[in-house]
Amino acid sequence: MPDHDRIPELALEWHREGRGAVIATVIQTWGSAPRGIGSQLVVSGNGEIEGSVSGGCVEGAVILEAQEALEDGTKRELEFGVSDGDAFTVGLACGGTIRVLVEPVGSVISEALLEELCALRASRTPVALVSNLDTGERRLEREGHDERFRLDKSGFAEDGRTFVAIHNPPLRLLVVGAVHIAQALVPMARIAGFDPLVIDPRETFGASSRFPGETVVNDWPDDVIDEMGIDARTAVVLLSHDPKLDDPALIRALKSECYYIGALGSQRTQGLRRERMAEAGFTEDEIARIHGPVGLSIGSMGPAEIAVSILSEMIAVLRKAV
Incomplete structure (x- = not known):
């Protein structure tokens, strides 16, 4: 802090x-x-x-x-x-x-x-x-x-x-997937007052050199979340595009009080994700908490612009502007 x-x-x-x-x-x-x-x-x-x-x-x-x-x-x-x-x-x-x-x-x-x-x-x-x-x-x-x-x-x-x-507790951002969009999102989020944490068990992606000065945890997202917990001042953004990483984190996010859940992927990917969450026992209202495709629809292109759209949506949801 x-x-x-x-x-x-x-x-x-x-x-x-x-x-x-x-x-x-x-x-x-x-x-x-x-x-x-x-x-x-x-x-x-x-x-x-x-x-x-x-x-x-x-x-x-x-x-x-x-x-x-x-x-x-x-x-x-x-x-x-x-x-x-x-x-x-x-x-x-x-x-x-x-x-x-x-x-x-x-x-x-x-x-x-x-x-x-x-x-x-x-x-x-x-x-x-x-x-x-x-x-x-x-x-x-x-x-x-x-x-x-x-x-x-x-x-x-x-x-x-x-x-x-x-x-209030400081705002937190949990990013699952140390991908190129995360590299742009994390510094932007810190400027906006969030305390970011990047989670990716893949050490090639989750190398500290790719996120200078930030906390990167090379472990499975569900284990990290189980240890640290999620509260109402937390935003969870899923960027790995891999159900093996995203889904366990998503399940824990849906069971938590986190104020924002965003998930990368096309409409087809979102549909399949929602089906998996329904099979996991979540209701339609619970699944509706997922913002996907993640980010506001601003015509963004490239990692930096997509990161802007994600951060904008995180803030809009926090302030109840959407």
């Missing part, structure tokens, strides 16, 4: 090391902001930072306020009016308002609460950090926020003073 996605973990680490830590969270902003609601920045007492609450136009002021908050041990609610000129420098057409909540670890966010939050994140458990900005009460909730978890959407509750910060 990149450091900018590990704000709670870094805050806990810096606090325990005695460096001090303050978490700044965007709680309200304009609709086209460079950083959305829930975006975070962590600041140490030494001025170290990780993350972002804007495109740079207010970071300096937030860092100063964070260090002052660390000294006096109190939370701060900051509001910045961003001019049209400043907004233009960070890629916006016009200015607006940013509200940022600044919370020192220890005095405001307890170490115990932060530790529990980090433990839930490590176990890939969706959790909401619910903070009442008037009373100072903070608690973790794993239920009652289904829509927010699905949309990955932090924001205020109806009372306008209770902020719900959503902490």
Whole structure:
């Protein structure tokens, strides 16, 4: 997980090391902001930072306020009016308002609460950090926020003073078949925020040199999936075009809560695949979860364009756009 996605973990680490830590969270902003609601920045007492609450136009002021908050041990609610000129420098057409909540670890966010939050994140458990900005009460909730978890959407509750910060597990992508399309898809998916894993027992295909810097497992897909599991923040893409590899993984994907299943192949190949899944005991509704031929129909040609269509469909399904 990149450091900018590990704000709670870094805050806990810096606090325990005695460096001090303050978490700044965007709680309200304009609709086209460079950083959305829930975006975070962590600041140490030494001025170290990780993350972002804007495109740079207010970071300096937030860092100063964070260090002052660390000294006096109190939370701060900051509001910045961003001019049209400043907004233009960070890629916006016009200015607006940013509200940022600044919370020192220890005095405001307890170490115990932060530790529990980090433990839930490590176990890939969706959790909401619910903070009442008037009373100072903070608690973790794993239920009652289904829509927010699905949309990955932090924001205020109806009372306008209770902020719900959503902490979803990182998105994962399991690719079965280390083929040429996978070589294009994996780096694109990582840029889009997915954590990819390529599975192929064929060492010639699944050579690490073909996927620099990525995790490639030379084992049977069903064994890998049985060991690691699949959750609702996982996309499974079958690219091997070999039923011996694809089908065992597909069976496990259909039995799981994964949000997306895509399978390479022609309409005839898809028909045969569906027949095999029916023979395996799956219902029509369950089989209908398979997106095949994989990817949005954009007239793509070649591995890179096909990868674009697959990633687009993965995102569209995640955001319920299709």
